[in-house]
Amino acid sequence: xxxxxTPLVEMRHISKHFGGLHAVRDVSISLNPGEVVGxxxxxxxxxxxxxxxLSGAMAASSGEIFxxxxxxxxxxxxxxxxxxxxxxxxxxxxxxxLDAPANLFLGRELKTWLGNLDKKRMLREAESVxxxxxxxFKNLTVPVSAMSGGQRQVIAIARAIHFEAKxxxxxxxxxxxxxSETEMVSSLVEKLRSEGIGIFLVCHDMHDVFRLCxxxxxxxxxxNVGDYAIDQVSKDDVLSLIIKGELPAxxxxxxxx
Amino acid sequence: xxxxxxxxxxxxxxxxxxxxxxxxxQGDLIQKLSALATLVVLVIAFxxxxxxxxxxxxxxxxxxxxxxxGLLGLGMTVVIITGGIDxxxxxxxxxxxxxxxxxxxxxxxxxxxxxxxxxxxxFCGFLNGLIVTKLRITPFIATLGMMLIARGVALQIxxxxxxxxxxxxxxxxxxxxxxxxxxxxxxxxxKVVFPGIPYPAILLLVAAVIIAxxxxxxxxxxxxxxxxxxxxxxHLSGVSVWRxxxxxxxxxxxxxxxxxxxxxxxxxxxxxSEGVMAELDAIAAAVIGGASLxxxxxTISGTMIGAFIIGILRNGLNMAGVSSFIQxxxxxxxxxxxxxxxxxxxxx
Numbered sequence: 001x002x003x004x005x006t007p008l009v010e011m012r013h014i015s016k017h018f019g020g021l022h023a024v025r026d027v028s029i030s031l032n033p034g035e036v037v038g039x040x041x042x043x044x045x046x047x048x049x050x051x052x053x054l055s056g057a058m059a060a061s062s063g064e065i066f067x068x069x070x071x072x073x074x075x076x077x078x079x080x081x082x083x084x085x086x087x088x089x090x091x092x093x094x095x096x097x098l099d100a101p102a103n104l105f106l107g108r109e110l111k112t113w114l115g116n117l118d119k120k121r122m123l124r125e126a127e128s129v130x131x132x133x134x135x136x137f138k139n140l141t142v143p144v145s146a147m148s149g150g151q152r153q154v155i156a157i158a159r160a161i162h163f164e165a166k167x168x169x170x171x172x173x174x175x176x177x178x179x180s181e182t183e184m185v186s187s188l189v190e191k192l193r194s195e196g197i198g199i200f201l202v203c204h205d206m207h208d209v210f211r212l213c214x215x216x217x218x219x220x221x222x223x224n225v226g227d228y229a230i231d232q233v234s235k236d237d238v239l240s241l242i243i244k245g246e247l248p249a250x251x252x253x254x255x256x257x
Numbered sequence: 258x259x260x261x262x263x264x265x266x267x268x269x270x271x272x273x274x275x276x277x278x279x280x281x282x283q284g285d286l287i288q289k290l291s292a293l294a295t296l297v298v299l300v301i302a303f304x305x306x307x308x309x310x311x312x313x314x315x316x317x318x319x320x321x322x323x324x325x326x327g328l329l330g331l332g333m334t335v336v337i338i339t340g341g342i343d344x345x346x347x348x349x350x351x352x353x354x355x356x357x358x359x360x361x362x363x364x365x366x367x368x369x370x371x372x373x374x375x376x377x378x379x380f381c382g383f384l385n386g387l388i389v390t391k392l393r394i395t396p397f398i399a400t401l402g403m404m405l406i407a408r409g410v411a412l413q414i415x416x417x418x419x420x421x422x423x424x425x426x427x428x429x430x431x432x433x434x435x436x437x438x439x440x441x442x443x444x445x446x447x448k449v450v451f452p453g454i455p456y457p458a459i460l461l462l463v464a465a466v467i468i469a470x471x472x473x474x475x476x477x478x479x480x481x482x483x484x485x486x487x488x489x490x491x492h493l494s495g496v497s498v499w500r501x502x503x504x505x506x507x508x509x510x511x512x513x514x515x516x517x518x519x520x521x522x523x524x525x526x527x528x529x530s531e532g533v534m535a536e537l538d539a540i541a542a543a544v545i546g547g548a549s550l551x552x553x554x555x556t557i558s559g560t561m562i563g564a565f566i567i568g569i570l571r572n573g574l575n576m577a578g579v580s581s582f583i584q585x586x587x588x589x590x591x592x593x594x595x596x597x598x599x600x601x602x603x604x605x
Contacts, residue, residue: 057493078495093493095486097553098479106483107495109476116474159494 006069008033008198009054009085009167014063016049023049024060025222031167031198036189038209038230039202041219042242047202048090050219051169054200055087056080067167078107084166088173090202092156096145100137101126103144104159129158133184150181157185161192168192171202186212206235220245292545292562299566303573310576317434317452321523323568324457325350325516327561329535330542331461331468332382332512334560337543338472339505340485340552341396345385345403346513347535351528352411353378354517358420358427358527367426375514381407382510386503400506404536411529420527430456431523457519464512469557477504485552538567541588545595567591 007030016024024046031037041047052058054065056074065072067083074080080087094103101122110118110125123140130137133154144152153173160168170189174182189199189212203209209216210230218226218241225245226233232255233247240248304311329346336343357374361367381403388399434453442448472478480501483491492498516535521527544550545566546559567588574584 055493076495077493081495087493089493091489093487093490095483095490095494095553097482097486102479102483106479106491109479111476115476117476117479 010066038213038216045219046222086160086165087169090171100140320458327564328516329539332509333539344400347532348407349513350517350532352407353514354521378514379511382507386506390499428525
């Protein structure tokens with residue numbers, strides 16, 4: 001945006017209120033291709049709400065969304081997917097009774113020419129994408145309720161990246177993971193970034209934020225209280241933004257120094 | 258466990274289901290095998306009590322009786338898999354049958370009357386679906402309302418009187434059979450050599466095959482399971498939750514319409530008071546067959562086994578001379594036992 005190129009996604013003046021409660025107030029945010037933007041804030045700050053608006057799970061009360069400069073409407077989750085906006089939800093959003101391929105292709109099942117479910121092709125594709133993320137993934141055809149937290153997370157991630165996403169929203173992707181799986185997610189983020197995919201990373205872990213993000217946007221009480229390149233701010237600055245909604249008083253002095 | 262065995266010692270076989278449930282994680286296969294084993298045990302037990310139980314004539318009777326429970330149970334299963342319930346099927350059965358009867362009485366041909374009856378049933382189911390999805394009323398309440406409405410309409414339009422003298426053609430579906438061989442005996446009376454396969458049984462089989470196909474091979478079937486398993490996840494994955502539910506309730510209404518035709522055709526009389534509490538048999542059949550009232554689980558083969566367990570229990574207890582009051586007690590215990598098993602399975 002700074003260099004004049006058209007951002008991948010731009011949300012302009014987004015507001016969302018539930019009756020008298022203002023969850024998001026006039027927030028604008030942009031995302032460039034190959035950029036990882038951390039969306040931060042304490043619980044209830046409005047970051048999840050903002051991301052749900054982009055993923056089509058919730059309608060904004062006002063504001064506009066642009067994809068590569070073109071205004072788009074996202075009334076439903078499938079509309080977001082059609083625009084190449086994929087989401088990995090914190091809850092993973094998996095149907096427990098269904099197996100891995102069924103979850104991977106849920107809502108966009110592959111069909112044979114007769115319109116029947118093409119289970120063989122879905123299994124084959126699921127195997128290929130899941131093994132790319134985790135070579136040890138076995139037993140794809142058991143219900144996902146019987147799988148480990150890490151395996152379930154892999155399915156949720158596979159579902160988001162298998163369909164040529166342009167924009168990826170990751171909501172706390174590492175919250176339920178062990179160290180090796182967290183490492184897998186980190187390297188995946190790096191790989192997707194190198195492929196030119198834009199990523200919104202909703203995250204509480206400052207370590208991950210500073211390792212993975214190019215830029216951070218902090219929300220407080222529904223407002224965008226700061227949007228900075230990662231090298232402009234320290235962890236303490238970000239924490240101050242999250243908690244107080246403003247930078248420490250000495251920030252500009254330090255910047256000047 | 259001991260409670261189940263104690264409360265259901267009457268039929269003398271339900272401990273099998275209990276044993277299966279005590280093996281958690283072995284999952285649905287054991288559950289289904291145990292239901293099948295229950296069925297076999299029932300047949301053996303009843304044939305000891307009364308030798309005529311195993312006769313082909315009685316087998317036909319059981320097929321006929323089970324057809325109605327089975328048809329209702331198939332539609333109920335799809336609704337239950339979505340995480341819902343349809344309490345209206347007994348009343349919708351009556352309304353559909355009465356509508357068919359009145360149409361035929363008014364001079365329409367039997368096929369038109371039957372089509373009208375099924376259309377009325379489907380419409381009731383469609384309304385259920387709209388009330389559940391668009392008015393956001395819980396399925397229990399929505400279909401409870403429809404249960405009262407459909408029954409009231411059936412009684413109102415008939416003046417609570419049975420519609421009779423509908424002609425032979427009206428009775429063919431419920432009383433006819435494929436491959437029936439009848440010889441004329443020397444004394445002039447017809448003698449049935451082979452009773453044939455009753456049309457209702459064929460209808461049940463065809464319906465079961467089609468619905469099983471839809472559930473396992475079509476996208477809408479997969480969405481039925483997804484919606485029942487995790488409605489929010491299904492929505493976020495782009496599944497149209499309300500269309501899926503509308504399909505399920507409409508199908509249940511359609512099946513109730515078919516069941517109504519079978520039942521009224523068998524009686525050759527449209528009875529507005531038929532099918533009271535039939536919804537409970539249908540729910541019981543689905544649940545015994547492994548459908549989970551929590552949603553997301555259930556199979557057509559399981560429900561068919563469940564329908565036969567109830568049909569055979571009814572028939573066998575009848576032939577053993579057990580009073581209808583005791584029958585109610587037994588079936589009540591079976592329902593509780595089956596739901597208890599359902600809970601054990603979901604507690605893991």
